[in-house]
Amino acid sequence: MTSINSTADMRNFLETYDGPSVRIMEVCGTHTHEIFRQGIRRFLSPKINLISGPGCPVCVTPAAYIDEAVYLALEKGCTLTTFGDLVRVPGNVKSLQQARAEGGKVKIVYSPIDAEKYAKDHPEEQVVFLSVGFETTTPSDVIAVKNAVRDGLDNFSLLTANKTMPGAYEAMASSTDAYLYPGHVHAIIGTKLCRDLAERGVSGTIAGFTGDELLAALAVTVKNVSEGKPFFVNAYPRVVTDEGSPAAVALVDKFMKSCDAEWRGIGVIPDSGVELRDEYAAYDARKKYSVPKMEFERKTACKCGIVLQGKILPSECPLFGKACNPDHPVGACMVSDEGACSAFYMYGGQS
Amino acid sequence: MKEVITLAHGSGGRKTSELIGEIFRKNLGNEYFTADDAAVLPRPEGRIAMSTDGFIVSPWKYPGGNIGRLAVCGTVNDLACMGAKPLYLTCSYIIEEGLPIEDLELIAKTMGETAREAGVNIVAGDTKVAGKGQVDKIFITTAGVGVIGEGINTSGKFAKPGDKIIVTGDVGRHGTAILLARDEYGIEADVTSDCAPLWEPVRRALEVCPEMHVIRDATRGGVGTVLYEIADEAGVGIRVDRTSVPVAPEVSGVTGLLGLEPLYLACEGRMVMICPAEKAQAVVDVLKGTKYTEGATIIGEVTEDETGRVVMTTEVGGQTYLPKPGNELLPRIC
Numbered sequence: 001m002t003s004i005n006s007t008a009d010m011r012n013f014l015e016t017y018d019g020p021s022v023r024i025m026e027v028c029g030t031h032t033h034e035i036f037r038q039g040i041r042r043f044l045s046p047k048i049n050l051i052s053g054p055g056c057p058v059c060v061t062p063a064a065y066i067d068e069a070v071y072l073a074l075e076k077g078c079t080l081t082t083f084g085d086l087v088r089v090p091g092n093v094k095s096l097q098q099a100r101a102e103g104g105k106v107k108i109v110y111s112p113i114d115a116e117k118y119a120k121d122h123p124e125e126q127v128v129f130l131s132v133g134f135e136t137t138t139p140s141d142v143i144a145v146k147n148a149v150r151d152g153l154d155n156f157s158l159l160t161a162n163k164t165m166p167g168a169y170e171a172m173a174s175s176t177d178a179y180l181y182p183g184h185v186h187a188i189i190g191t192k193l194c195r196d197l198a199e200r201g202v203s204g205t206i207a208g209f210t211g212d213e214l215l216a217a218l219a220v221t222v223k224n225v226s227e228g229k230p231f232f233v234n235a236y237p238r239v240v241t242d243e244g245s246p247a248a249v250a251l252v253d254k255f256m257k258s259c260d261a262e263w264r265g266i267g268v269i270p271d272s273g274v275e276l277r278d279e280y281a282a283y284d285a286r287k288k289y290s291v292p293k294m295e296f297e298r299k300t301a302c303k304c305g306i307v308l309q310g311k312i313l314p315s316e317c318p319l320f321g322k323a324c325n326p327d328h329p330v331g332a333c334m335v336s337d338e339g340a341c342s343a344f345y346m347y348g349g350q351s
Numbered sequence: 352m353k354e355v356i357t358l359a360h361g362s363g364g365r366k367t368s369e370l371i372g373e374i375f376r377k378n379l380g381n382e383y384f385t386a387d388d389a390a391v392l393p394r395p396e397g398r399i400a401m402s403t404d405g406f407i408v409s410p411w412k413y414p415g416g417n418i419g420r421l422a423v424c425g426t427v428n429d430l431a432c433m434g435a436k437p438l439y440l441t442c443s444y445i446i447e448e449g450l451p452i453e454d455l456e457l458i459a460k461t462m463g464e465t466a467r468e469a470g471v472n473i474v475a476g477d478t479k480v481a482g483k484g485q486v487d488k489i490f491i492t493t494a495g496v497g498v499i500g501e502g503i504n505t506s507g508k509f510a511k512p513g514d515k516i517i518v519t520g521d522v523g524r525h526g527t528a529i530l531l532a533r534d535e536y537g538i539e540a541d542v543t544s545d546c547a548p549l550w551e552p553v554r555r556a557l558e559v560c561p562e563m564h565v566i567r568d569a570t571r572g573g574v575g576t577v578l579y580e581i582a583d584e585a586g587v588g589i590r591v592d593r594t595s596v597p598v599a600p601e602v603s604g605v606t607g608l609l610g611l612e613p614l615y616l617a618c619e620g621r622m623v624m625i626c627p628a629e630k631a632q633a634v635v636d637v638l639k640g641t642k643y644t645e646g647a648t649i650i651g652e653v654t655e656d657e658t659g660r661v662v663m664t665t666e667v668g669g670q671t672y673l674p675k676p677g678n679e680l681l682p683r684i685c
Contacts, residue, residue: 011668039669110536211667337610346674 010215017045019226024048024218025175025310027165028182029056029338030209036347038211040218048222051176051310052340054168057133058085059308059332059339060263065132065161066091067294068286072128072159073104076289079122081115082130084108085336088329092296112144112158119148119156128285131158136184138162138274139248142255145276145283157285160275163261166193167272169202175310177225179204180217183236190244191234198232208236255280264332265305304331307340314344321345354452361446361480374456375476378463383439383474390474392439395498400435402426403494409683411458411488413532415524415543416619418491419461421685424548424619426495427469428568431553432622434505435497437471442493444478447486458489469548471495502561509564510585512655515631517624519552519638520545520646521597522574526616527605529684538608540601545643547620552644556624559633565625568618570685575614576676577623578661588657591673592664595650615676617684625653 026032032052035041041050054060066089072078073096080096087096087106100106105125109115112129119127131141141158148156165185181194181204194204203225207217217235224231234240252274261273276284285291302324303317314320314333324330326342333339337346359366371386383390404425411418427437442462446455466473524545531542549568557563565585569577574596582589598606598613606613620643626634631649638647654662661673 007667036671038665038667039663039671040667042671043669114537211665211669215667347671 007212007215010219011043013219014048014215014222015043015045017047017222019047021047021049022222022225023051023175023177023310024180024221024225025051025053025172025178026180026207027053027055027168028180028185029059029336030184031180031182031207031214032056032340033338033343034209034211034214036343038214039347040214048218052307052343053172053176053179053310054263054266054308055182056333056336056338056340057137057163058089058336059304060163060266061086061089061132061161061332062262062264063090063092063298064262064294064296065159066095067093067296068291069096069128069130069159070094070099070104071291071294072285072289073099073106074102077126078128078285078289079105079107079125080128080130081107081109081118083110083132086130086132088335089332090330092294092298112141113147116144116147116151116153116156119153120151123155125155127156129156129158130161132161134163134165134182134185135188138252138256139188142252145255145280148283154282157283157288158276159285160273161261162256162274163263164258164272164274167269168263169197169204171266171269171272172309173202177203178221178231180221181206183208183240186236186240186244188245188248191232191240191242194232198230201230203230203232205233206236206240208239263308265308300330302331304333304341307333314341315348317341356446356448356450356452356455356480358448358480358482361478367478370478374452374459378456378459379466379473379476381472381474383472385475390439390441392474395438397501398499400430400433400497400499401495402429403492404429405490405492406685407487407490407683408529408685409487410532411454413544414528416546417458417461418489419458420465420546421619422491422493423462423465423469423471424546425570425685426493427471427548427550428622430495430497431550432505432566432568433497433499434503434553434557434563434566435499436554437469437495437497437550439472439474440466440493440495441475442473442491443476445486445490446478446480447488448480448483450488455489465548469550500557500561503557503563505563505566507565507567507581507584510581510587510625510653511564512587512653513628514564514625514653515628515649516578516589516591516651516653517626517631517635517638517647518569518574518597518650519549519622519624519644520620521599521602522569522618522621523598523602523606523613523616525619526573526684527602529617531605536609538605540605542599542601542605545618545620547643549620549622549643552638552641553622555637555641556634559637560626560630562630563624563626563634565623567623569621569623570619571617572676573613573615573617574621574623575612575661575673578673579675581623581625582659582661585653586658588654588659589651589661590654590657590664591651591661594666595648597646597648612674614673619685628652
């Protein structure tokens with residue numbers, strides 16, 4: 001535990017920092033939300049720029065994915081099971097909320113394991129779980145499939161859009177001087193990747209989630225960036241170990257393989273996602289229901305894409321707070337509490 | 352087989368009389384309780400306050416209470432907010448056909464006990480039975496009359512810059528208890544509702560501070576919603592020190608997991624009081640020595656700037672607006 005005095009010291013350092021400008025990208029939606037909740041942005045020196053990167057799974061899920069889910073609900077009569085946030089994300093044609101209003105079955109669950117249980121209890125329904133998320137949540141998606149295999153279910157599958165961070169770190173390296181690495185992702189995958197990245201010139205600090213942990217990670221990052229050498233620091237050692245969780249990694253590896261993935265607003269990043277291996281194709285909704293490629297395109301002035309890359313602030317988007325607000329989100333970043341636009345709106349006193 | 356409520360219990364005939372006699376009179380009875388068409392009551396001296404509230408909480412029974420306790424406390428506390436000593440309540444039951452009679456008896460027993468604890472008489476009632484599926488087990492509406500102490504004038508619009516803001520205990524308990532009782536999240540935690548009648552602590556607070564500006568019970572929408580309402584009504588700003596807002600560890604554990612803001616979770620036994628700064632400590636001291644408000648503390652102050660807003664000072668000394676109440680509040684919390 002850090003004492004009160006050192007909180008004040010860290011804060012003072014971040015408030016008065018007057019070295020070279022530093023750009024720090026946080027790549028975890030929980031960090032984004034917590035930084036706002038703690039009011040940290042307001043006291044940072046103008047020399048420190050925080051960029052809310054692509055770390056909220058709902059925000060980076062492409063609109064075409066929602067189109068696929070809508071297709072499964074309305075054309076194939078599947079029961080969709082999903083985390084609540086995803087229901088409100090606009091697709092190119094409609095959101096799942098609209099699909100539900102048109103008679104599609106959309107059920108909110110709190111875990112993929114509950115979705116599998118639901119499928120088991122409702123053999124007359126074809127249940128699809130909307131599998132989005134990062135390294136932190138993929139293991140539970142895999143456990144749901146493992147349970148479906150165990151239970152001999154033929155009515156449960158995943159519509160995968162699972163993302164992995166390593167590809168994104170490299171793809172976005174030019175947008176930032178250092179990353180605030182997501183503590184929970186690295187609790188699973190360990191720290192080797194970060195060390196390798198530092199050798200290739202990509203810097204970052206693994207951060208925890210309390211106010212003190214965030215201040216400490218930011219202070220360490222600013223100090224190291226200002227010294228000019230690539231670096232890696234694990235500022236969340238109470239949870240993140242070098243090796244991570246080999247058991248979780250092995251479990252995911254058994255069921256899933258790497259694939260290219262589309263990130264909303266950023267485009268396709270090679271090897272930045274995972275999908276079910278061929279031997280589990282029966283649990284892959286895309287294959288099971290021969291989901292066609294979605295080619296809709298919606299014209300919108302929404303700037304979520306460049307917000308996610310840190311090129312503009314949410315408030316610089318022409319729709320922000322006007323056509324786009326948490327009650328009527330136009331872009332995904334306004335949907336989830338962890339989205340940059342939503343956090344900006346709620347804690348910025350926009351409402 | 353368990354005896355259950357049938358449509359005949361609501362017919363106004365013999366079964367209704369049995370219900371009134373064996374369940375309601377037995378548990379709620381007092382000198383004013385009537386089976387006639389209206390209760391006849393002595394006229395209180397002074398201004399009276401009158402309020403009504405409907406209760407549809409699901410599930411009807413939860414750790415720390417049931418809908419009966421809620422129905423008494425809800426109206427008693429609404430009266431107390433105006434500085435009114437609660438005198439009389441009426442209650443109207445809408446019962447779903449098939450409710451076990453023993454459940455109704457438990458609810459009536461709880462209401463009787465809570466009313467006696469609150470020092471209020473339940474004087475009249477009504478019972479209707481609705482068909483299966485038309486009501487979820489039982490809905491209760493209570494109405495109450497109280498008498499306001501001389502010189503007491505409380506209202507959300509009386510908050511003034513410089514005033515201190517007090518909460519009478521830890522926040523978010525009732526909402527968390529209900530959420531857990533629904534068992535939709537697969538989380539187990541030992542959280543009990545804070546539901547309690549608060550006239551006695553209010554009476555004592557008004558004794559040391561008769562010039563109290565605002566008293567409001569933080570029910571649906573929690574303390575956060577109350578603070579925004581007051582900021583709006585009085586045209587002032589509100590500054591809250593987040594570290595001084597009391598939250599029980601088990602409540603913050605659950606809200607942390609689910610991403611909920613404890614300030615927006617319902618309380619059923621907590622008041623927000625706003626009074627002149629020089630009286631605030633005396634009010635807190637007297638509340639601390641009174642049952643149900645032992646956890647009273649000052650959480651912030653009313654400001655002239657930031658009109659209509661609630662500003663939070665955070666754990667790391669940052670400042671941020673408390674996000675306005677969203678649309679995700681739990682339905683059927685009270």
